[in-house]
Amino acid sequence: MELERFKELHTRFFGKELPEEVVQSEEYEAYADAIHEDETCYNWATAEKLKGKGFNYENYCCLMMADKVFQSLDEEGEIKYGDVDVVINKWDEGLYGIPIHDGGTSMVLINYCPWCGSKLEN
Numbered sequence: 001m002e003l004e005r006f007k008e009l010h011t012r013f014f015g016k017e018l019p020e021e022v023v024q025s026e027e028y029e030a031y032a033d034a035i036h037e038d039e040t041c042y043n044w045a046t047a048e049k050l051k052g053k054g055f056n057y058e059n060y061c062c063l064m065m066a067d068k069v070f071q072s073l074d075e076e077g078e079i080k081y082g083d084v085d086v087v088i089n090k091w092d093e094g095l096y097g098i099p100i101h102d103g104g105t106s107m108v109l110i111n112y113c114p115w116c117g118s119k120l121e122n
């Protein structure tokens with residue numbers, strides 16, 4: 001999908017309570033597919049979301065990483081432990097890890113981004 005077209009649909013659909021007939025529409029379906037399948041659309045929508053939340057996403061290797069780190073933090077910016085939806089943790093020292101959800105705080109340190117493959121700098 002063209003990014004301009006996607007932006008237009010995003011303005012109409014994002015963050016709104018949509019009636020069932022809209023959710024069922026081909027336009028909406030194309031919009032939802034673009035988020036998952038089109039990297040340009042995904043990156044734009046994710047950057048918009050993180051910008052809106054005041055999250056500094058620009059220092060991350062990719063928007064997938066920025067978004068996953070954002071999802072790993074609570075409202076105070078502290079790491080959420082024990083949340084099974086969290087797939088990555090980032091510490092202030094620049095360390096990244098995959099949390100092991102065994103009720104504790106264990107994790108597997110990683111040196112490369114699982115999404116874009118960049119070496120993670122600390």
Ligand SMILES: [Zn+2]
Nearest residue numbers: 061062113116
């Ligand atoms: Zn990355």
